[in-house]
Amino acid sequence: MAGSLIQAAHPGPAGDDAPRPAPAVARLLLRVAGVLARRVALLAVLLALVFAAVELLPGDAATATSERGESAADLAERRRLLGLDRPVLERFREWMTGLPTGDLGTSARGxxxxxxxxxxxxxTLLLGGLxxxxxxxxxxALGCWAAARPGGTVDRTVSATATGVLALPEFVVAVALVLVFALWTDWLPAVTLTDAEGSPASWKMLVLPVLALAIPxxxxxxxxxxxxxADEAKAPHIETAVLDGLPxxxxxxxHLLPGALPTIAAGLATSTGMLLGGAVVVETVFNYPGAGSVLTGAVTDRDSPLIAGVVAVTGAVVSGVLLLADLVRAWASGGRS
Structure with missing residues (x-):
């Protein structure tokens, strides 16, 4: 009994049987794996809904991509070649088996x-990234400026303007930008021209699409x-820092900005999905050579593999950004503990 008390009071070197806390890195990896598994499952459900939604649209890919004058036999053969004579679940399962290897299938036009x-x-990634x-x-810049003097003229003006801008759809912003900067002032081009590689021919052609996406x-x-x-300013450690006389x-x-970083990161991660979704509209307005035009044509052709391919690649990018935001939040929370 005494020996065990002495050993407890003066522990020796940890042996193999001594309990060891799980390393922080291992816990983080387990958390990342769990988040990835949930998002992969969510993406799989979304892709299944894409196939089902296209199946419910009037017409099919064979009819949408057919040439004028094709006979009923020609259309039947086209449906067979596209696999449209098989159940949608079977086609979806076949498409999903190639997804892990990067095989996104074949479009309705072969x-x-x-x-x-x-x-x-x-x-599209360039447009959304910018x-x-x-x-x-x-x-x-604006959020910190407004928060520096809460309740002041700058705070009220910035908050009211942000609320008004938030309510504007990308389409309305894009049309207004074209009207002001292209038609009235002729400062920037209203449409996007491409070079030999299919990219925008000039950086000026990126300005209006980027602004149209970013402003809302x-x-x-x-x-x-x-x-x-504002929420972080109410935290006790902020009051302590003020009482300590820190500049x-x-x-x-x-103190203030690092504590607000997790919320800011989550907001930006959410904006990533909105930016990529809004890119479809903005690319159409500015004739921008992005995935939006591909998606528009795919919907017209009732092209399930192509629509699902756009959704899969976009979902992978959004999931990656959300995971990065989760890591930032974990790092910031760990730094404060």
């Missing part, structure tokens, strides 16, 4: 879906940044 997306989708960076920079999301994220900073800028950069 082209590789991966090949069709190889050029346009990077253009819009996301602009959203981050402007939202942080700036309104959304300014409100998130402002609210996150105002140091409190803001070392």
């Amino acid at each position: 082209e590789s879906v991966a090949g069709l997306l190889a050029g346009p989708f990077p253009n 819009a996301l960076l602009l959203t981050l920079a402007v939202s942080l 999301q700036i309104g959304w994220n300014v409100r998130i940044v402002r609210a996150a900073l 105002r800028h140091r409190i803001f950069t070392h």
